Amino acid sequence: MNCFGCIEYIIVALMIISAVLAIEWRDLLAATVGMAAVSLFASILFFMLQAPDVAMTEAAIGAALSGAIVLFAVKRTQRFETEEEERPGWWVRW
């Protein structure tokens, strides 16, 4: 069984899981890490799809720089998200 293809599916699944976690976590510090993880898995996926230059850019900008900048913003404002009054409907939140 050729398992090179299923690694891609595993990475896509990890990307989706970390994206959902980044939205769902109320701790914004953790959500930032989730957001950076999406970029990290995306960069691995780009590398496997034979686009190494895009992978380098994604790893440097998506995982490192934008994560750090969002982190600075969290540090300046507040760490925990407050509950909003009007929650989006079920078609947004499953």
Place this chain on the structure above:
Amino acid sequence: MVSVLKRSLAILSILIIGYWLAQGLAGVPFGQDKMLVGHYYLNHVKEQTGAVNAVTAIVVNYRGFDTLGEVTVLFIASTGVGALLWRKNRKRTAKTEGSVVLTTGTELLFPFIMMFGVYIFIHGHLTPGGGFPGGATIATAFLLLYLAFTVYEIPHRGFEKTEGLAGMSYVLVGLIGLWIGGYFLFDWIWQSWHWGVNNIGRLFSGGFIPVIYTIIGIKVGTELSGIVDNMLKEEVKE
């Protein structure tokens, strides 16, 4: 009641736009090799630009004017961050020192990350990468310094001057092309002087691609480090 109306309108507009896009894309055959421009680039990239990496040849040589626009967009973004966060008296306010692992690791890794970034943008015409990833890698090296040391700041004066000079020299390279070859961003090193014709696949080839990518790498690196610096500093009230 209003929000229900708003949402149904939003869903309706999404459905209409989606149907319209699907109708437009339905006629395009999927996965067929019909890109004439792509074939032209792949067949002529070596003789026309001297670069082995076709992606950077397209980005810098065939589409050089677009790349100048991209650099300008990045410059405007950096200026916007600087203007939005401008205060009179801004200093670094971090209090906790970085841990031993972080500081030692930063001291060890900083020169290697810098070297890797410089390698990426100098070898842009040979290996994957180029000015933008190389500059971003250099900026992550400065980000590490900022994270590890509470008092560290980039040398502002030198960085601002370097950034401006890099942007000017990009335009200058294009203007020299206008003077020699007759249009802006003409590849004068390759097409008029024929430098590195016997050298394809090595460092000294590819016309002005390494020159421009070095300029872009320096500019992007200093600009992104400046954005990190702007985001980190806070106003200090006396």
